[in-house]
Amino acid sequence: MQDQRNTLQHNTSAAIYCRISRDKTGAGLGVERQEGDCRELAQRLGVTVSHVLVDNDLSAYSGKPRPSYLSLLELMKNGQIGMVIAWHSDRLHRSMVELEEYVTASEVGGVTTHTAKAGPLDLSTPSGRLIARQLGSVARYEVEHMIERQRAAKLQAAKSGKYLGGQRPYGFEPQRTAIRESEAAVIRELAHRFTNGASYWSLAIDLNQRGILTQHGKDWNALKIRNLLIRPINAGIVDHKGVEYVAESAAILTKDEWDDLQAAISLSKRTSVHPGRTRKHVLQGYLFCGLCGKKLFHKSKQQRDGSYKTTAACGKTDSQTGRPNGCGKVSRMVEPIIDLLSDCIMARLESPELAASLATYESDTTTLRELHVRQRALEGRSVEITNDYYVSGLLNRDEFERMKSSVDLELRAVETSIQQQTSSRVTTEAAIEFRSKWENSGIHWQRDLLSTLGVEIVVHPRPTHEGYTYPKYKDKWRFDPELIEIKWKA
Template sequence: MKTSARTRRVGLYIRISDDREGAGLGVKRQEDDCRELAASLGWNVVEVYDDNDMSASSRRKKRKGYHRMLADIQSGHIDAVIAWHPDRMYRQPRELEDLMDLLDDLDVELRTVRAGAIDLTTPDGRMTARIQVAIAKREVEHRAHRIKRKVQQLVEAGKIHNSGHRPFGYDRIYEGTGSRRKIIEDRLNEDEARYVAEWADRALEGETLYSLVVDSVEKGIKTSTGGDFTYQAMRALLRSGRISGRKEHKGVIVGKAVWPGIISVEKSDALRALLDTKTEEYREEHGERLTTALKYPLSGLIRCTCRVPHVIGEPCDCKEQGLKHHRMRVSPRADRPVSIYTCQKDGGGCGARTIQVPDVEKAMETLVFARMEEVEAAVVEDLDDPRPALEEKLGNMEARVAELEVELDEGDRPVKEITASIQRIKGRMAKVQRELAELTVKKNVTDVGAAELRVEWENYSVPRKQAVYRGLIEEILIHPATRPFNVFNPKRIEVRWK
């Protein structure tokens, strides 16, 4: 390494990976030692590059202080660097190689408090540095392995990870202070837990997640990080195993946790199946956050038969033809102050068929009350609930998938053969989950009772009315208008019940 008797402009690079106290005491001690070395060398400290609480082995987070130091070396702002130890600057072989490339032909000295001078200009010096960084890399990998094993132990024991934001519905109890304090307990936050339980019930009654999000925003309910709820945040909350007192790892529930549950395991399982089934449907219908979905109870259910006309009362063969009835959307009527459902041309509709919103809503109220009475009568005659049998079937398929995954790890059978079997079973599982989800929503809706529904209907919010309709109805078909055209004909409405 080139040397010079002149007073060098030195930059101090200080870093600590884990500042548990959160007070920067570790980097402060490093800075004091580095300044003492600079004074003994007669060098002038012009910059301090601080990467507190920052790992040198992580590629996810950019070390701003380190990269600022490299830029200052290249520009000539500093011509010497002092660090407490070489591994404060680099713990990855790639970083060392980049540093050596940068220092080629530059008169820059590197010194450390603990390891002395670092000579990256000679073959022997470079070899020594490469050996040191290889040893450091090995230590990092061993540490990563120990951390993964610790995480696995926490998962298996259902314990709390010492990371992440406070979960909504719980108060987090810590030991110690600072940003890296240890989490020792999650206790129920009574106010937030009430919201979670309410949202879970409303979702199980068929209410859309977007209506829950809008309701939470209107009430000023914030997430645990202080922001408004979004569709993704609401879905993640209600789908999590945490709210039922269970440990979840990488999307899979692995067992009972040490914290208390807010809702029952049965409700949680039903919610997870329902949300997994309905996600694409919700995204399709509410992806643009259309206000019509919140203003009109029948939005998303009204369909025009222009694509697949058929006789009322006879089975529709649209599925056999690979076609769908065209969705009708709400728009204002030009000649009077009333909204209408219109089969719009965009997307292939006829662009002509309409029906007034008040007419179809009034007719549907009568039909749904009658349907609820029929369902009640059917329940009295047949008390068999198909859900336990479906849940048992689903459990058997999950067990079979687990067995196949063990076979996959053991390698006794061809990988392609096992993965194909797993995919086939998961396809059948998805079908059972959809069936369970629909039955759960329908049961929650019909549990209300026809008499109670008639009394309370006017007090129901639009989202709750939507939930009742969606729990009972697959789609509502609108047939062509009949003469006289100025008189509403309820026979134009054909309901396909679930």
Template sequence: MLDDVREGRIGAVVAWDLDRLHRRPIELEAFMALADDKRLALATVSGDIDLATAQGRLMARLKGSVAAHEIEHKRARQLRAAQQKAEAGRPQWRRAFGYLDDTHQPDPATAPLVREAYAAVLAGGSISDIARAWNGTGVHGLNGRPWSASTVSLFLRAPRNAGLRDHRGEIVGKGTWPGLVDEQTWRSAQAVLNAPGRAPGRKSVRKHLLTGVLQCGKPGCGGYLSGQWVMQAHKDAPRSHSITYACKTCRRCSVRAEHVEPLIYKVVAGRLARADAVDLLKAEVHDAAEAEALRVERLALLVRLDEIADERADGLLTGQQAQRATARITDKLEAIERRQQDTERLRVFDGLPLGKPEVVEAITELSPDRLRAVIDVLVEFVVAPVGKGGHVFHPERVAVNWR
């Protein structure tokens, strides 16, 4: 309409009332300037307003201000109503994965999948594994599209899944619908999902089984080996491709997957099959609420370290004072990390028949990400560079350092 006015195709505008033409005073001012420039006539059901006169402009501005006030008042009422609805625990959503259509009750077909997904996250599984599993069974989201790692991650972060009501990004209380998992499980999963180890880096999704697991044994390197496809030449057979793990830091250490992967499985399964493997579950922290409290305490200490740095920069602390304060907080952080590692061990070994022969088969059936999580809390593998006779694999090249 405004374009037609500017082009001269419209000479008059008819509206029910001015508040139906514009809701914001700034828009009205722009419209009046355009109407004055194009000598536009304006008529409303309540009566004509001549924008060419001072009286008409005053009436238009008064009506515009009243309309803006009504909008702000209405928005305030809506915000209060939304807040009250949230505090009462009533849902804002109608349909969600894991629940039956429009009932807010768990779906017998998909709710178990959601519970298994949270259990997998707590046990060290990856988001990509969950997405592949759901897509493999033909279970898609409400939009009918296959799951991706990002959509699964967003879904698992929803407080709704634990029967919690959130409002404007904050949890305000319990919801009136049953959760797909209990609150402790959901909060523990959030701690795992938000952990620094899940950011891009050595612990992120990896294509090959032992990428980021095998440490380079070359003195002074400290890098990790990554998997890559390479061409293998054989004396009496055609060339073939195979996976080799090589250090990209120093490029002086490598080992073929066909040699090292069976060795890793054997070492890990052998340790977990021993009778004393059940002792791995003897942790200091058994309570999920206490584990969450440790996480919060750790975050508070990290914030305090930043504050100390700022206070030192502002001259509020001497160098010696800042050093002493930092040392004390670092000691506390190390103690918390040791206790968190105990909690991590409980999650990672969950469901594995420790101390029993069946654990050998269970280890071979783990997903790559779950196996890496087990290795992460159990053992460190260091691969020495190839020496003389490098064409023959010697198991002694792989040092096993139990954590």
């Protein structure tokens, strides 16, 4: 008697499964509408709904895990339900792999499937499973065909320079119908300042201090500045899968401004691949102890007059690990070291030896700009060749490999030339009006120059003989330049 009750409960216990995704095929119904139709079907079939499982905003086609669907399979395998009710079979699965897994679960648990729009699915017989597989194939075809149409529409829109969707781009009105001049002016300012040596980080700090927010009303950071400046649409370019097309909307930056900006961005990549990382001190990492050879760390030290000055010192313990580090016997005020270093760099840049070494790689902005234009053209050509083979089928295998190899070879040559140009550009420019450039440029540019020159600064300890005192240096500091040893790799 109890077994009959369990069997009856199993046969009349149903689970409703609902799903909707961004791909609103079917009838564009929400999960609430699906559940309502399924409950009406359950009432007509005389079964009790024990579970309602929902995967909202998840596509069955994408292959991403669907938590509620996986729970449904477990209920089926464990015999906790005797029926699955869905709005349509395509709500359950659009993959043949998923369908086979569902068939297995149905057989193990003795579960039947009913849909509100496509009727029952009999998975207990070969003919029933054949029909289910055919429905699955049709559903998959519909999705693939829809995706194909969407891709074709996107490509056509890109070729026409039209808006491809997404959130409102900073600097433009919604759907890029026009330029929003108040924001476009900010983009032009950022591009100009970055081209002239400012860093992403310093630009973000400046905008935040001035109360200039993002289009979402948020503060800026280095990554947001970078993402804003690298957008091709700023120059009237629509980038679609690596191929550039002329936008139908007006450009915020001129072609020359855009090309100069790309050259500056290429230079910045040599300093750090993390746009948000920065150094607080110009000489951090370039100062070494003259006794033990360890790197000096920066700290703020109070002076006799009560003011605080930045000092570089050798630490006995590592500030991060607490383990023994240096000798702790050398420290020096940083400001006069920076002044001495700038004088030495100036003399170094004006020396005939360095000028001769720079002559091999010396280039102007125009050359670097042309290289970047060529690089982008070759990258676009590489994408087109790949599409012609894999997507359109316009090329056979031999034609594809020959054309792709040729473009890749030329692209590598251009990238090598860009690397050679950028490796000396900062140093070459520094020889021109260096003093003004050094004083007015940010820490990003200054450290880039030190890296290019391969500077290493050794701070020797103060002499211990009786009567020694630090001499007066430039009538500003008590500082002995003889105790500072500057080594050059370039």
